[in-house]
Amino acid sequence: LPIERAPKTIALYGGIPDLKEVPHSLIARAYRKALRRESVLGYTSDARGHERLRRAVAQLVRENRGVAASPDEVIITRGSQMGIDLSLRAVLRPGDVVCVEELGYRPAWSALQRSGAKIVPIPIDEDGMRIDALANVANVRLVYVTPHHQYPTTVMLTAARRMELLELARKNRFAILEDDYDYEFHYEGRSVLPLASADEAGVVVYMGTLSKILAPGLRLGFVIAPKPFVDRLARERFLIDRQGDHALELAVADLIEDDELGRHARKMRRLYQSRRDVLAKALRKLDALSFSVPNGGMALWARVDSSIDVDAWAERAKDRGVLFQPGRIFSLTSRRIQAARFGFASTSERDLEEAGRRLRSCATSRGTRAARD
Numbered sequence: 001l002p003i004e005r006a007p008k009t010i011a012l013y014g015g016i017p018d019l020k021e022v023p024h025s026l027i028a029r030a031y032r033k034a035l036r037r038e039s040v041l042g043y044t045s046d047a048r049g050h051e052r053l054r055r056a057v058a059q060l061v062r063e064n065r066g067v068a069a070s071p072d073e074v075i076i077t078r079g080s081q082m083g084i085d086l087s088l089r090a091v092l093r094p095g096d097v098v099c100v101e102e103l104g105y106r107p108a109w110s111a112l113q114r115s116g117a118k119i120v121p122i123p124i125d126e127d128g129m130r131i132d133a134l135a136n137v138a139n140v141r142l143v144y145v146t147p148h149h150q151y152p153t154t155v156m157l158t159a160a161r162r163m164e165l166l167e168l169a170r171k172n173r174f175a176i177l178e179d180d181y182d183y184e185f186h187y188e189g190r191s192v193l194p195l196a197s198a199d200e201a202g203v204v205v206y207m208g209t210l211s212k213i214l215a216p217g218l219r220l221g222f223v224i225a226p227k228p229f230v231d232r233l234a235r236e237r238f239l240i241d242r243q244g245d246h247a248l249e250l251a252v253a254d255l256i257e258d259d260e261l262g263r264h265a266r267k268m269r270r271l272y273q274s275r276r277d278v279l280a281k282a283l284r285k286l287d288a289l290s291f292s293v294p295n296g297g298m299a300l301w302a303r304v305d306s307s308i309d310v311d312a313w314a315e316r317a318k319d320r321g322v323l324f325q326p327g328r329i330f331s332l333t334s335r336r337i338q339a340a341r342f343g344f345a346s347t348s349e350r351d352l353e354e355a356g357r358r359l360r361s362c363a364t365s366r367g368t369r370a371a372r373d
């Protein structure tokens with residue numbers, strides 16, 4: 001007898017790479033090889049991470065991103081989250097003023113709240129963080145920013161604003177924590193080089209991750225900054241984690257050196273680009289949405305007109321087996337935002353089309369009040 005199955009849930013969460021595509025066997029082979037080295041299995045005196053991976057990351061950001069760094073200016077962390085937390089520990093005292101983009105990235109805010117900082121939200125628009133608004137804030141100690149693909153809206157900080165931000169940081173002596181979490185995934189036009197590549201005054205702490213190129217579960221990220229700062233992060237890191245997984249770090253260094261990681265990233269970029277196009281096509285059929293197709297990133301940000309209550313829509317969609325993120329969750333104060341983020345990277349084209357159909361079928365419901373703000 002045929003068995004009735006509930007339709008499978010399609011999660012359009014942003015930022016998660018397609019885990020089915022992770023190159024398991026390449027990683028496993030490199031890891032096996034690394035494990036044969038006794039040196040990676042003991043304690044090490046270096047909390048900055050395996051020297052080969054620091055060297056490989058320094059080379060990668062120099063060649064691909066125009067960021068000049070020596071291996072001594074790199075610390076490998078367990079994902080950017082550790083990089084954020086270590087940097088805050090190194091820079092901040094309770095009560096320090098820290099500016100963040102709003103809308104923005106809650107895990108960074110959580111680390112900030114823990115540090116006792118005073119968080120000041122800075123509005124964003126289609127050109128990224130409003131530097132004119134930032135300039136009005138007094139006694140800023142640190143600015144946390146996602147210039148390449150603003151999180152969650154994916155817009156790029158314009159060249160003019162980048163210059164203004166760097167100049168403001170130099171003049172007012174604050175640090176910039178640049179979270180560059182998905183640099184590789186840019187589809188049209190040229191990627192703009194990170195702020196760190198134009199940082200003549202030494203004000204930028206630059207952070208990257210392998211969570212998007214490889215897999216979040218591997219917990220590999222890095223921070224690049226002047227050596228004394230990196231050494232400070234290493235001392236903080238020693239207290240909580242002593243050292244990273246040096247076997248994994250050596251394995252990944254191998255993958256970078258052999259350009260396996262680059263090959264994988266290029267393959268994923270093609271895959272994600274066509275998924276982006278399929279999702280955009282499916283969502284265009286929804287009149288209540290307005291968006292421009294993102295030229296980078298792993299998610300599409302769409303404004304939702306006031307005929308739909310976006311939070312109620314997200315609930316209805318959940319019942320129909322589609323998960324997406326309503327704008328509210330990216331707001332510091334959890335206020336209603338008539339917009340939503342739809343991730344496309346980890347969903348097949350067929351499922352994206354199906355998700356589009358389900359989203360349309362529940363976009364409006366009789367009796368739903370129009371959003372009031």
Ligand SMILES: Cc1ncc(COP(=O)(O)O)c(C=O)c1O
Pocket residue numbers: 015078079080081082105146151179181208209210211216220221
């Ligand atoms: C803004 C931002 N920063 C960083 C990350 C990556 O975090 P991690 O490297 O800790 O996995 C993400 C992933 O979703 C992100 O959206």
